[in-house]
Amino acid sequence: MSQEIWADVLGYVRRNISEVEYHTWFAPVKNLGVQEGSLVLGVRNSFAQEWFRKHYLELLEDALRSLGAENPAVSFQVLPAQQEAMLLPSDPPPAPAGRAQGLGSASPSPADNRKVLNPKYTFENFVVGPNNNLAHAAALAVAESPGKAYNPLFIYGDVGLGKTHLMHAVGHYMSERFPEKRIEYVSTESFTNDLINAIRDDKMTLFRNRYRSVDLLLVDDIQFLAGKERTQEEFFHTFNALYENHKQIILSSDRPPKDIQTLESRLRSRFEWGLITDIQSPEFETRVAILKMNAEHNRIDIPQEVLELIARQVTANIRELEGALMRVVAFASLNNVPFSRAVAAKALSNVFAPQEVKVEMIDVLRQVASHFNMPPDVIRGSGRVREVVVPRQVAQYLIRELTDHSLPEIGQFFGRDHSTVMHAISKVTEQLGKDMEVTGAVTTLRRKMQGLEDEGLDA
Ligand SMILES: Nc1ncnc2c1ncn2[C@@H]1O[C@H](COP(=O)(O)OP(=O)(O)OP(=O)(O)O)[C@@H](O)[C@H]1O
Secondary structure (H helix, E strand, O other): OOHHHHHHHHHHHHHHOOHHHHHHHHOOOEEEEEEOOEEEEEEOOHHHHHHHHHHOHHHHHHHHHHOOOOOOOEEEEEOOHHHHHHHOOOOOOOOOOOOOOOOOOOOOOHHHOOOOOOOOOOOOOOOOOOOOHHHHHHHHHHHHOOOOOOOOEEEEEOOOOOHHHHHHHHHHHHHHHOOOOOEEEEEHHHHHHHHHHHHHOOOHHHHHHHHHOOOEEEEEOHHHHOOOHHHHHHHHHHHHHHHHOOOEEEEEEOOOHHHOOOOOHHHHHHHOOOEEEEEOOOOHHHHHHHHHHHHHHOOOOOOHHHHHHHHHHOOOOHHHHHHHHHHHHHHHHHOOOOOOHHHHHHHHOOOOOOOOOOOOHHHHHHHHHHHHOOOHHHHHOOOOOHHHHHHHHHHHHHHHHHOOOOHHHHHHHOOOOHHHHHHHHHHHHHHOOOOHHHHHHHHHHHHHHHOHHHHOOOO
């Protein structure tokens, strides 16, 4: 396949996922051409291969379809290490921005977002916290009694806080219970474009029938009605027709109706007829819960303290939060290191202000466990065979060296008293330089814990 077509494919992909997702996954991909009718893409390792199959196959097929391919096929091939080295992106990824449609999920393109509800945006997948519980309760009430509870429901809040997610959740809820109901999800931009096309093609009746015959109308980013007189006029009539027929309307906006400038007052007052509710930025616990849910959905086993570190880094926007998690996952897998706070901090250091990461006992234990290929609990357990005792002593030695914890605290962490820890430390000290296994483990792990740069990790 020519590089021009590949550039078009990348352009399509880029428009449909967040910047951080794009740079993490697509920047290093190599176009290997078409083989037996299938576009072959070179990826760095088998993890990336699996990830692409699971998360981006459909998106890539859509991209090819949009370029005219009738039966698009895409396959992924792991590149040999040498070729891979040449593909490492030289520029640091930019700060997350744009519209990711959730961790790893391919999203509909803006042009055909009408009628398409993102399957991930359900009530089950919506984490409720103090920042969004009113909006959530209102959406649920509306889903249960469309056209009766609050009409319209007006949800406002900053970007990436879950307005679209809640709207789609109502749509899914309704379509599951009443499959015959007509649901229309549209961005204000698409509504405007449809109107322009209808006027141009002399198809206003069709346009009106379409929007005025739905049972649930979901309109995103209604603030973009500002200054568009003809669209406002048309939307006013659509609104009235639906309202009078007790059809549910849900609107989202980045601000409350009173703050939308140049909005006709008859529309503004209608937007205020039902319920106006906002979504605020999530607090720490909600952010951790969202990350946890995302990790579970993607079957990623990531320690709580790593999720907490990510949640401390990204505070304002859930889309960015998801991007940050994805970055950490990609970073750890591409560098083949276990998840730790230090790894997460390193993964995010190009994107967010670096955070001081204090090494914790659990971090050291995890690293030691991974080095010796043994579960952390076994190291902390009561086993007395050499295979367990050596990692345990190394862990205690490194914790003493790399953290501020006292001997009794370390003892407690291992369910032992401080004299055992003292013994472990002197034992390791004695073996350093003599016992290859112990010396190698201490040196490697110390380097890993102190500074990841020394490990040749790529951000
Ligand atoms: N409470 C939540 N629980 C789980 N995921 C959430 C929650 N809120 C938002 N998200 C996720 O955050 C991402 C951004 O949400 P969404 O697109 O709904 O934001 P938005 O407020 O509509 O943003 P915009 O103003 O840019 O349209 C989505 O992937 C969504 O699933």
